[in-house]
Amino acid sequence: MMTLDDYVVDVLMRDLVGHDRRPASFLVYLWFTCEQAHRHGAVQVSYQELAESVGLSKSSAQAAVSWLVRRKLLTATKENATAIPNYIVRTPWSDAACRTTLPRK
Secondary structure, eight states: OOOOOHHIIIIIHIIIIIISOOHHHHHHHHHHHHHHHHHTSOEEOOHHHHHHHHTOOHHHHHHHHHHHHHTTSEEEEOSSTTSOOEEEEOOHHHHHHHHHHSOOO
């Protein structure tokens, strides 16, 4: 069983669903988080596969990914312009916590 960081439910859900009014983005973020944990690395998936996995339309999945990339919650890389992207879930809240707790040299 995968565990989620408390931040995801306590803060990120309210931010994406309530403030940004993009509930599909929250669902897509959750799906990528779980899928990345299962695969132990980047997730390569087409918009159509993503849409079917989450239960959204292809355009909603595309818009959600675009929003998550813009918010720096997801990183997408491609080998070329027509390749299926590799996605990596970002956790800026834990990255910031690590930076503040590490001793400086």
